[in-house]
Amino acid sequence: MCGIALIVSGIRIDLSNLIPEYVSPHSQPPEQVLFHIDDIKVALHRRGPDNIGSKNVFISFKQSFAVGVEQDMLLVELGEGEASHHFRTSSGYLLLESEASSRRANGFNHESFGQLHFVGATLQLRGTKPVVQPLVDLSGNILVYNGEIFGGIYISRDSNDSELLMQYLGQCCSCISHDQNSKHHSCKEGETSVPQVLSRIKGPWALIYWQNSSKTLWFGRDAFGRRSLLVHWPTPQDSRLLLASVSPLSSEFESSVADFEESKAMGQLNFWEELPCGIYSISISCSRIDGCLVGELKKHNWTDSSVEELIHWERASVQPEAGELSMSREKAPLEPLHKVLTALREAVMRRTVLSRIYETVSLGHGHKGYAPVAVLFSGGLDSMILSALLHQCLDPEYEIDLLNVSFDGLSAPDRISARAGLKELQKIAPSRRWKLVEIDADLMKLTSEMKHVLSLISPSKTYMDLNIGLALWLAAGGEGWIYEWSLSGQQIKYKSEARILLVGSGADEQCAGYGRYKTKFRNGSWLALHEEMKLDMQRIWKRNLGRDDRCIADNGKEARFPFLDEDVIRTLLDIPLWEIADLNQPNGIGDKKILREVAQLLGLSGAAVLPKRAIQFGTRIARESNRKNFGSNRAANQASAGSVDIYGSSNFLPKLHES
Template identity: 60%
Template sequence: MCGIAVIVSGIRVDVPDVLPDPVFHAPPSDQLLFSVDETKAALRRRGPDSLGCKNVVLHYKNSSSVEEQNIVSSIEQEEATGDCLSSTSGETCKADNGFGINSLGHLYFVGATLQLRGMDPVVQPLMDAFGNILVYNGEIFGGIHVSSNSNDGEILMQYLGSCCACSSSGHTITCSRSGKGQNSVPDLLSIIKGPWALIYWQHSTKTMWFGRDGFGRRSLLVHWPTSGDSRLLLTSVSPPSSLHESSDLVDESGMGKLNFWEELSCGVYSLSIHTSNADENLVGKVEHHEWTNPNLKELIKWERTSVEPKYEELHNICRKTPCEQQDMQSAALVKMPSGLGPVQASVPGISESLLTALRESVARRSTLSTLDQAVTRRHENGGSSPVAVLFSGGLDSMIIAALLDECLEPKYSIELLNVSFDGQLAPDRISARAGVKELQKIAPLRRWKLVEIDADLLTLTSETKHVMSLINPARTYMDLNIGLALWLAANGNGWLNDESSKGGDAGYQRLKYKSTSRIVLVGSGADEQCAGYGRHKTKYRQGSWVGLNEEMKLDMQRIWKRNLGRDDRCIADSGKEARFPFLDEDVIKTLLDIPLWEIADLDQPSGIGDKKILREVARLLGLHEVAVLPKRAIQFGSRIARESNRRNFGSNRAANQASAGSVAIYGPSSFM
């Protein structure tokens, strides 16, 4: 999928105080900070296969019957197909006015589709025969059965149409539905495995459901109504005009466009629309609903059963015997044949169980539908590449690449996207080239395409402004550095080393290359779950195992706000979909079931004890060289942090003294 949005206007939205931030309960007004067309343009930049929009127009209806709805709705059909992608030439869908004197409010849905599953093209928003409307951005990897040639959104729409409205505050009639498939919307969304964000209009109850998965793997930004803009807005990405400085775009509370959006907290929400008894205006009440799946609730709590080892357990894990090392090397031969799907590891053990979970996670995220295979063939260039890896040559990306080789058919090449701000001298470029050589040893028949993306921060003027709009509402230098590196890597505009021809004394000839993959596997979540950050070692030294566990738990419970929304927006802007194998529900569960002292041993030096379990997984895969590499964050490995520090603070030393990574960028003028 690609991106979604809704604009709710003409409705007084009542937001309860239980939501994270207090809001102004504003009456409907004509003052607008963002237009419909700006929202659509932001989604269109992502290069979707289609973009559609629909209006739900709400009318007040006098009725003496309590049982009868006093709100009626109609759907504004803008084009026969619902496709408004042609507006790049100036044509646009109808804006939020001109619906007639009896119209009280409307919900304007926009859906952009990068179709990666299903046999036939799909245009969002989806609408069924009962008037229900869905815009969906996500992938279903479990909980609901979706065959390889079915579309996630269409299958989910069928299930949603069978849901009752028992959890909706606006639903006053006793629900008579029962039996299989008639659960509430929160019940259904709680069982889905995989990343998602959605907005769903339930026609029968005049309720709009919205939310994002429990770990926030898909972006969804929200603007709660304020005096500056009384609409409720939801979107996958903010319009670029979010960062245009203008004194007349600040409301009476001092909040302007820069503070307009916030990351929607993970969960399921509803907006139940009814009429006010006092003035017969439309009123919408927002509710936050609890997850109902106990397994999901346990994962979100992120509670580990074994945190502090006993003395004898610590003694047993100090060092592995040579015999155990030999067993691990033998287990490395237990591999899954390419393209044959996941298999169980034959050697029992903790690291083997994690390897199995990771292997199945990558397999789920690299299965290609008939339609996506056809798209891949159209872009074939010396071996088509449907799936890429965000690649530093470090531990996490090497594990993903090796597992992708096992899961993807041999006929496909694999793109390894590597970005550098210091040419061939950046640490990530050096480790990437070494990593490719190691991958070639364990998978010599695979064509590995190391896409070397070279960047110069001084020349990225317009690109920097654009990435600032993508990372919004994040706005620190660290966010910008990471966002730029991810955006450039996902764009995939770089160079390949041509192995078929020599370039004289310079070695292999470099050829210009543009990535064609539409799926990018990313290693997010590995450091948070396996104690890969420097602060983890600090917490361990200060508070031992309990302190380490609490810091890791904090990282996982805030990853949606600090990392995933930002990363999803930066990668999706290039017409690619980010998928996170380490954040698969089964992988998270497997890691939580492993004692903490088996995850990491932070008494050991860097490159040995940090992410200890992943280093064991790497050895099982035959990746012995990368198994001892220290952790490097992308902003340091690509050297964008160094260049940013010199540019904005004068030197690395001055930047360190100012804690540059956490310094906020307040507007374009402060970083250009």
Template identity: 65%
Template sequence: MCGIALIVCGVRIDLSALLPIFSISSLPQAEQPLFSINDIKAALRRRGPDSLGSKKVFLHSKIPSSVEGQDIFSLTVEEEAIKGDLHYNANSCHCISSASEEPCMLDNDFDKPKCVAELFFLGATLQLRGINPIIQPLVDAAGNILVYNGEIFGGIYLSSDSNDGEILMESLGKCCSCSSHGQMEACHGSEKGQNSVPNLLSTINGPWALIYWQASSRTIWFGRDAFGRRSLLVHWPTSKDSRLLLTSVSPPHSIDKSFDHGEEYGTSEMDFWEELPCGVYSMRVGASKLDANMVGEVKRHEWTDPILNELIKWDRTSVQPKPEELNVSRMKFPGWQHDMLSVHSTKVPYESGLTQASVVVPSETVLLALREAVMRRTAISTMFMAAKCGKTQEGHAPVAVLFSGGLDSMILSALLDECLDSKYEIDLLNVSFDKESAPDRISARAGVKELKRISPLRRWKLVEIDADLSKLTSEAKHVTSLINPAKTYVDLNIGLALWLAAGGDGWVCEERIYNSNNNYDNGDYQRIKYKSEARILLVGSGADEQCAGYGRHRTKYRNASWLGLHEEMKLDMQRIWKRNLGRDDRCIADNGKEARFPFLDEDVIRTLLSIPLWEIADLDQPSGKGDKKILREVAQLLGLHEASVLPKRAIQFGSRIARESNRKNFGSNRAANQASAGSVEIYRTSSLN
């Protein structure tokens, strides 16, 4: 999948159940809304989808004799589907002006309808699963409409030749449409064996964001998965723009306006969007008893799956070790075991995502869960093999890794090698703002050497993406729109590095010769231009949050011991949707790539939570040993001995974009540090003008 959007016009939005400070919004008509439908279409089209479609639903009210007797019905009157060079437009309703995005208002005669509201659905599809091409929005015989951006890796059965969206649409169509969809109310349909929408969505394993129109109940359902692995932005109605807007990405047009119109835009326009908090929401649309206008009450629903709720709480049973337990942990994985433990020795049967009792060492348990997570995310389907109309060549790289050569990306690369047929190449995407001198470039080259040692038959392609920040003015402005509503320099630095890396446009060396200093010899290699065509990108997000990889974790442990460390890690996991994942998903997807996060697989999270904290990390030990201890042991099991001792290095520092950004925007690293540059908001900076 790729991206989704919904624009709701002409509905008074009641947010009182969601945000107590809000009441029912009025319906002022903005003279010139900041965003148009075409702006959002353009943002989704940039993502390189295989298809982009739209559908409008108009809500009319018949007024027979009194306001109380209104009969509301929905009617789909206009659709647009774009696939490749194919453009199709159905006939528009006679009451709609093709030049206007506002809902139509006709005479209020006895037998004439009044079009009082409009729902505009947009769906962009980067199709990686299923045999037959699909175009979103999906519509079923009952008039239900779905736009979906996600993958189903469990919870709902999906055969190897099925498409996620089509299967989900079929399942949603069987859900109850009763009115008891309050925050804590039970669904009446469950008595008849029907599922509810929140129930169904709670069972899905995998990243998703969706918008669903349930025609029978006149309800819009929307939301994102419990960890926020897919972006969904929301604009709640305001006096400046009374529409309800949902979209996977903020259109660039808004940032151009914010920077080109002076102070009257500035921060207020940067605050137009917010990350939709993870969860399932509904808005049932009905007629006001006072007038002919539509009213929609927004509610947030509880996750109903108890296992999922346990993961969201992120409570660990064993946090504080006894002295003897800590001593045993530190002696459990002696160095002499490393060479004796083969990666294949841990391949035991794996059922329903649960590790088997025969696996004793915690790191082996984690390895099993991670291997299965990578396997689920890299299965090659018929549709994927036929991507881009069969233009792909035999042996091409269908899956790439965001690659620094560090611990997390090395583990993902080694596991991908196990899960992917040996006939395929693997692209390792590495970005540097200091060419071969950046720490991530040095560790990436060393990492490829180690990967070739453990898997010499695989064709590894290190894609070296060189960037010069001083020459990326227009790119920086564009990435500023992608990270929105994030707006600090650290967000921009990370976003720009991710965006460039995901683009995969760099250089590869067919033959690599290393000297004793691990640098290139001036001999037998040829550096050629290369652009990765892989549409799936494995990313290591979630590893540091769950395994104590950040410096602040060590600080918290030093000040508040094990309980303090646990609370800090819990905080990181419960805010990762807002601080990281939405931003990262938008920056990667803009290149026509789909980010997948094996460390945030539900079974991996569950496995890590089941292990005592002192087995996950031991921050009394030095950097490169105690931090992310469990993953270092996983790396040893995979034969990645050099990678297992590498210290943590964030992408903005490893790629050296932070250093270059500090020099460009603050004059020097010292000045940037004095100004706490990472938390400084961007807004109207000279570097973007």
């Protein structure tokens, strides 16, 4: 949807279940903090949300004595202008009050006091009525949600994902967990748990949810990490727990070279980490020993076996028997091809047209001249397939923006293939209005932009991450030039207003597109190839998707990844590996073999034989970065520049300082 965040203070978080031998720091607020809630709000506001809101939850412990019986109570007070409500709960009365009232409530003799500050920024792409996050229901549950529901839970074209999910979560029992085969004793007939609801969702999501009845904080991200969620676990330097969709620039210590040593000493460079995919809970109670609020963290299993199967990423047929490979080379089996094509088409359909947002967004200027969906477009195999399928799914009156970035003008390989790809798309879909948006960049003039992208890619910090992040950030911005052939080929300034951006992530990992796969295959045959592809799929959340989501979302766009649709992943895993790729064949034929055959079915014969090019090479940002920071491509290659830590490099920092 756009972005979410949470800051938890005044609660001692026990992480020993997740991190062995972890010692919880005291929950006293640090004397000086790197990140404030306002820093996070500023970072989320940059994303151009339709609205941004926040809610404060104050949790205090009180001991009362009635008829000689000691009773513990957790009092929960909700701030940010909410009207007063009172609910009876198993642990006493729950108080939901305005912030002013909560201040008056501090007259109680609280032994400890904790605060949960929720922030939700909404880029509304589903539903027909405005939705403002955080959502709060009548039971005092609070939800901030950044995601889309594409299956698993039924959602109508008129519905909003966040509101629907809030309804489902509000019906969950108060127990902490269910396993796959049993039901918790405290659950009533028909009740489900929070992990069960979240395990059903097909689609990208990151979430923070306060379940009031159990005094439990839930958070997590989908099984492949298609939506960013960063975490700061409590440390002695900063005992707060922070969750955020993006790493903000600190208002206390700006991310500049002049402050590098100071910010490094303060731990800013290692403050955030990618939250590993999964579902987490923190149950809040009061310690009998010292009376402080304590939160015990647990990580929960996915309760849907199909999710576990996708995570394990096992393929039934890895090693071909004698004759199977030669038979596959003679004639491509049509059934697997059509299954992949169908799964991809449905994935694009789910991510583009199965909602009524276009009706609300395009009011006032109609369909004509409006492009609601854009494609991150290199003219290569993956982006050409997505563009052709988008054409099949999208109303013909809409235009389609193809966003192409170059750091070497007309000479960049991606610019050359993009122009050729546009002609091929115009040939198979002449009635569609295609707009190739050519975004030209000069790396030497992007100093301030580079500093900003450094904060977006954090905690990633290599030159390769920066090169990819900067290219994605510029492409998603959608500001460039298009040719108007009706005006004798005149080039005019254009900015894409599409809020949905289709991205080809996941195609290379699943279909053996990277060059190093051929090395693995030659050294260890089919099993080694499968294991390397599996490794990449299981770490794609950490190496790719969080970074890419942050860089694209910063422009008010939502990245959607059809190749990482659950049904597409399942379909590809059901196909023998030697039909997915045959790395005995030359590049442009055997790598991503099945996608090349799908492209042929779509009439994309030119794109079907194009070699794989990573975005940093196709746009030529890697070459320009190597020259700028290492002096030459040769020197950069000798230093393995792509994997060099920017902050540990003597080449990068002085150049930023001089700028």
